Amino acid sequence: MKWTGRRQSSNIDDRRGQSAGGMGGGGINPFLIGPLLKILFSKTGLIIVGIVIVFSVVTGTNPLSLIGGFLGGGEGQPLTETEYTPTTEEERLAEFSATILADTEDVWNQLMDNYREPTLVLYTGSVSSACGNASSSTGPFYCPADEKLYIDLSFFEDMESRLNAPGDFAQAYVIAHEVGHHIQKIIGVTDEVHNLRGQISEKEYNQYSVRLELQADFLAGVWAHHSQKSAAMMEQGDLDEALNAANAIGDDRLQKQSGGRVVPDSFTHGTSAQRMKWFKKGFESGDLKQGDTFNAKDL
Numbered sequence: 001m002k003w004t005g006r007r008q009s010s011n012i013d014d015r016r017g018q019s020a021g022g023m024g025g026g027g028i029n030p031f032l033i034g035p036l037l038k039i040l041f042s043k044t045g046l047i048i049v050g051i052v053i054v055f056s057v058v059t060g061t062n063p064l065s066l067i068g069g070f071l072g073g074g075e076g077q078p079l080t081e082t083e084y085t086p087t088t089e090e091e092r093l094a095e096f097s098a099t100i101l102a103d104t105e106d107v108w109n110q111l112m113d114n115y116r117e118p119t120l121v122l123y124t125g126s127v128s129s130a131c132g133n134a135s136s137s138t139g140p141f142y143c144p145a146d147e148k149l150y151i152d153l154s155f156f157e158d159m160e161s162r163l164n165a166p167g168d169f170a171q172a173y174v175i176a177h178e179v180g181h182h183i184q185k186i187i188g189v190t191d192e193v194h195n196l197r198g199q200i201s202e203k204e205y206n207q208y209s210v211r212l213e214l215q216a217d218f219l220a221g222v223w224a225h226h227s228q229k230s231a232a233m234m235e236q237g238d239l240d241e242a243l244n245a246a247n248a249i250g251d252d253r254l255q256k257q258s259g260g261r262v263v264p265d266s267f268t269h270g271t272s273a274q275r276m277k278w279f280k281k282g283f284e285s286g287d288l289k290q291g292d293t294f295n296a297k298d299l
Contacts (some may be wrong), residue, residue, distance in 0.1 A: 001168045001169050001233050001234060001235060002232070002233050002235060002239055003096060003099045003100070003168065003172075003233050004099075006099050006102070006103070006165070006231070006233075007093060007099070007102045007106075008098035008099050008101075009098050009099075009101040009102040009105060009117075009120070011101065011105070011117050011118065011119045011120060012094075012097075012098050012101070012119070012120050012122065013095070013119050013120070013121040013122070014122045015121055015122060015123045015124075015127060015149070016084055016086060016090075016094075016111070016122050016123060016124045016153075017083070017084025017124060018123065018124075019125055019126055051134060052230040055059065068279065084124070090153050093153045093156055093171075094122055094153060096168065096171065097119070097120060097153070097171075097175060098190065099290055100171075100172045100175045100176070101120050101175060101179070102148075103176070103223075103227050103231055103233070104176060104179045104223055104227075106227075106230065106231070107223050107226045107227050107230070108179070108183065108223070110226070110230075111222075111226065111288065112183075112186070114188060115186070116147065116182075118142075118147050118148060118149055118179065118182045119147070119148045119149070120148070120149045120150075120151070120175075121148050121149065121150045121151070121220050122151060122152075122153060123136075123150065123151075123152055124136070124152055124153075124154070125152070127150055127152075129143045129145075129146060129147075129148065129150055130143050130145035130146035131143035131144075131145050131146070134150065136152035139155055140152075140155055140174055140175075140178055141178070142178045142179075142181035142182055142185075144185045144190050144191075144194075147185060148184060149175070149182070151174075151175070151177065151178075155174070156171050156174075159171065159174070159245065159248070163248040163249065164247075164248060165241075165244050165245040165247075165248040165249075166241070166242075166245075167237075167238070167241030167245075168238075168241075169234065169238035169239070169241040169242050169246035170241040170242055170244060171240070172224075173224075173241075173242040173245050173246065173279070174245065176219075176220035176224065177216050177219075177220040178216075178221045179219070179220070179223065180215070180216035180217070180218070180219030180220050181212075181216050181225075183216075183219050184212065184215065184216065184219075185230055189212065189215070189294075190212070193208050193209070193212050196208055203265050206266065206267060206268050207266040208267065208294075209269070209287060210251075210267055210268060210269060210270045210274075210299070211293040211294050211296075211299070212293075213268070213269040213270055213273065213275075214270045214274055214278045214293045214299060215278070215291055215292075215294070216280040216294040217246060217270075217275050217278040217282070218278040218279065218281055218282040218290075218291040218293065219282060219288075219291060220242075220279055220282065221278065221279040221280060221281060221282020221283035221284075222282040222283070222285075222286055222287075222288060222291065223282075224239075224242065224282070224283045225281075225282065225283050225284070225285070225286035226286055228287075239283065242279060242283075243276045243279065243280065245275055246272065246275040246276045246279050247272040247273075247275070248272070249269065249272075249275065250269070250271045250272025250273070250274070250275050251266075251267040251268065251269050251270060251271060252264075252267070252271045252272060253271075253272045270299070274299050277299075278291075278293065278299075279284055
């Protein structure tokens, strides 16, 4: 891909080096107040308080905060930030991701009226979103509650080493797929599908989930179609990289790799063949009207 030197999106929330907060808390458990007071005012408790006060004087720490921590109170753990120095390769991937996001903005602002640009959150290890906490093992995901994309850049390394899906356009496909979920949120498809949860069987809901994912693949293909027309970033072999990535993350292939048997009723993202088919359909047509996976008889 010819992506270097191009515009990078400003819709980046870089949380690398931070970790999600702890469990949090709303004060002392009322069922523990009585027993804890007995401990504090016993001989052992007075000794503990004395030690805390001496420690506070030496370290300059507020003794009440230490006692409060002992009692289990406090306002929860905020995000913690450690000294973090990204590698040269990780910085390159961060710049690449910001460039691809910018290109999706250009395409979708052209194709849609009043397009809302999503934010891409870069994180390491774990992250907190409006959809809950997640770890890097979750993989890239889109949270419709806050309209943000989340990715630990180490996933791109996993694509090459674990999934055998290398290449920068394969990585671009991943970002474009998550942006596809954002498009679905904007047009109301996401809410329609999520509202079915609990109203139909798990087997039926999984089928809707597959169609949702395949439509996101189609939308990623639509982005690639229009991006190539306007920005011409693709080079020979790039399309094959994206199709290989789509093939690598098919439900049937992943189930085979995990050593288990293939169970179609448990699919939530679609088979390798289906994912490649719908991405390619979006890429070849560039026509949003051809992406109705929910009414398609042949997925």
